[in-house]
Amino acid sequence: MAQMTKSALAQSLKQLMADKTLDKITVKEIVARCGVNRQTFYYHFRDIYDLLDWMFINEGNEFSRAYPNATVSDDGQTAVQNLCFYLLENREMIVNIYHSLGRELLDRYLCREISKLLYATLEKRAKDFGATSDDLDFLIGFYKHAFVGHMLDWVQDGLPGSCNEIVLKFSPLLKGTFDSALKRMALSH
Secondary structure: OHHHHHHHHHHHHHHHHOOOOHHHOOHHHHHHHHOOOHHHHHHHOOOHHHHHHHHHHHHHHHHHHHOOOOOOOOOOHHHHHHHHHHHHHOHHHHHHHHOOOOHHHHHHHHHHHHHHHHHHHHHHHHHHHOOOHHHHHHHHHHHHHHHHHHHHHHHHOOOOOOHHHHHHHHHHHHOOHHHHHHHHHHHOO
């Protein structure tokens, strides 16, 4: 029952974020939309940002189901493409979160999800090249911030263009980069 209530509150928040920024949404609006009272909200969450954080954790589970792991031979294009698709599918909500105080939670969520995709792509390759788990973590940390930073700039610009155009721009930058970096990292030990 608690999970259903939390999901209803999150869905209510998501619907409201399609129309306005997070800092303009009140707890009163959230509870009115899903038919519970303020006490129920505060039983489950400290504030709207706590609800948003919970929503992103659950969205992460949905993201993982909707965008399965990339192939081992991929140079990050699938990760970029999946991130683009998610941002476009949730355009209004993402733009409104971006332009509010929830931007840090959005950044953390996107970094977490892109890290999972990159880990699935690079784990076997790192072992094959003899790179350590610390090397892999460092490489993923570097690229998750590069990907998410660029994607957030894209959000700031209003998400112009298509996912394919974004992937095509990334492709020459990424081709062979992971393998080259993993080889050099392995040789540095």
